[in-house]
Amino acid sequence: MKQLKIFTIEDPKEEKILRKISKDVSIEEIKSEDFQQFLKDLLFTAKNSEDQVGIESGGISAPQVGVNKRVVYIFNYETEEFEVLINPVVQNIGNKTEIDIEGCLSVPNTEKNVKRFKKIKVKYIDKEGQKVNRRFTGLNSRVVQHENDHLDGVLFIDKAID
Numbered sequence: 001m002k003q004l005k006i007f008t009i010e011d012p013k014e015e016k017i018l019r020k021i022s023k024d025v026s027i028e029e030i031k032s033e034d035f036q037q038f039l040k041d042l043l044f045t046a047k048n049s050e051d052q053v054g055i056e057s058g059g060i061s062a063p064q065v066g067v068n069k070r071v072v073y074i075f076n077y078e079t080e081e082f083e084v085l086i087n088p089v090v091q092n093i094g095n096k097t098e099i100d101i102e103g104c105l106s107v108p109n110t111e112k113n114v115k116r117f118k119k120i121k122v123k124y125i126d127k128e129g130q131k132v133n134r135r136f137t138g139l140n141s142r143v144v145q146h147e148n149d150h151l152d153g154v155l156f157i158d159k160a161i162d
Helices: 012-018 033-047 049-053 138-151
Strands: 059-061 071-076 081-092 097-104 107-117 119-125 131-137
Touching (some): 033 049, 107 138
Antiparallel strands (some): 081 119
16 A cells, blocks of 8 residues: 555646546446555555645545545544545535534645535445445535535635635
């Protein structure tokens, strides 16, 4: 496993990649050895983000390491484990929102308030290629929404409430 370079908005070339819309991953690709290795490296990078950017990761998306594919890891605060979501489709449940502070590995030394839905449902594919439907609430819901935004080229600073 290797540490991948975390892209930040401090480098204009890297920001361009962070702001691109990512592409879906095919089932064939998910099952490939290369992709499975990428997942391991991405997870390793998330778990060791402090070495690189000085902050602990609540999640990481493929675009944050320069790969415009619809893949995110989220840190599940209930299980205290990282989970991978491939090709996630996020839908809010109801209209309840809350405002809370967020930061990001790709936006160093910045924290801002962001409004997110309290409850969401997500359709995604797991690393074995199986379809999954799940609900997330609270902080986990926030993390999924933050990471999913990365896949659409959106950074939390774009949604910040000042």
